[in-house]
């Protein structure tokens with residue numbers, strides 16, 4: 001599968017991976033996050049185990065042709081925040097745009113952030129990922145939007161410094177176990193919904209947690225992702241840049257999207273735009289009223 005060529009891009013994934021076909025499943029990701037969500041007071045901060053200490057074990061940074069993946073050692077897990085069990089962290093990876101486009105997968109009020117980081121966790125009762133893909137709540141992915149500021153993010157620097165060593169598909173490098181990419185504050189502010197993997201096989205088995213306050217990267221760090229990575233192997237004649245590796249937005253349909261107890265941005269605004277704050281019929285009556293007065 002690929003992102004940027006017509007014959008294998010996200011709209012064609014369903015031809016090879018049936019569960020990527022949007023007509024067959026209503027549980028697709030990513031989605032747009034907007035005002036159509038309800039607050040769920042029982043959604044407090046998740047418990048992140050081992051994220052604040054330097055973990056030992058084997059960490060590997062890899063270019064798999066679709067993203068840069070950091071496979072982490074054992075010792076990290078997430079639980080709480082409404083998750084049905086303990087989930088072990090297996091890897092994290094990124095989705096990005098290009099030098100001229102933003103590339104987050106989820107959008108907030110139709111706005112795309114420059115990048116999105118996914119921390120993938122597997123329910124601890126499963127022996128391997130194939131087993132987790134058979135469980136409707138087998139995976140829990142934590143999504144962080146990445147925004148651009150003037151200063152480098154030193155934690156992200158541990159990864160961006162090594163990007164050139166994994167420039168081509170299949171290249172790997174051991175990475176020093178380093179943490180922490182996560183913010184100190186605002187970790188109880190998130191959105192929650194049930195969706196799918198955003199890459200084939202698009203299995204509808206993911207409990208998504210999307211943090212509303214972005215983490216940061218400098219423009220030059222972002223540029224490294226957008227311009228130094230290739231989706232092709234070294235020496236291939238037709239070298240292709242790895243960029244715009246995000247899947248298109250899918251309808252929410254009848255799914256519930258929840259805001260956590262402390263989430264602020266989408267639900268806490270004093271005056272959301274008229275069109276999304278009011279049910280459609282109220283809006284139409286207002287318009288009609290305006291017309292009548294106009295007459």
Ligand SMILES: *[C@@H]1O[C@H](CO)[C@@H](O)[C@H](O)[C@H]1NC(C)=O
Pocket residue numbers: 040041042043081082083
């Ligand atoms: C709130 O979230 C919890 C945990 O995910 C869930 O069990 C519960 O059904 C949700 N509450 C509502 C009102 O949907």
Ligand SMILES: *[C@@H]1O[C@H](CO)[C@@H](O)[C@H](O)[C@H]1NC(C)=O
Pocket residue numbers: 102110111112113114147148
């Ligand atoms: C892309 O991201 C930048 C930085 O956050 C933001 O200013 C801009 O509005 C975004 N563009 C779009 C089209 O959402």
Ligand SMILES: *[C@@H]1O[C@H](CO)[C@@H](O)[C@H](O)[C@H]1NC(C)=O
Pocket residue numbers: 127128130131
């Ligand atoms: C994954 O675990 C299941 C259940 O124990 C097992 O049947 C299967 O062979 C395992 N698959 C792989 C690829 O290890």
Ligand SMILES: *[C@@H]1O[C@H](CO)[C@@H](O)[C@H](O)[C@H]1NC(C)=O
Pocket residue numbers: 185186189213264265
């Ligand atoms: C993030 O947390 C800080 C410290 O608790 C708070 O002052 C700030 O308002 C929060 N940011 C947002 C966008 O809610």
Ligand SMILES: [Zn+2]
Pocket residue numbers: 093094095118198
């Ligand atoms: Zn992802």
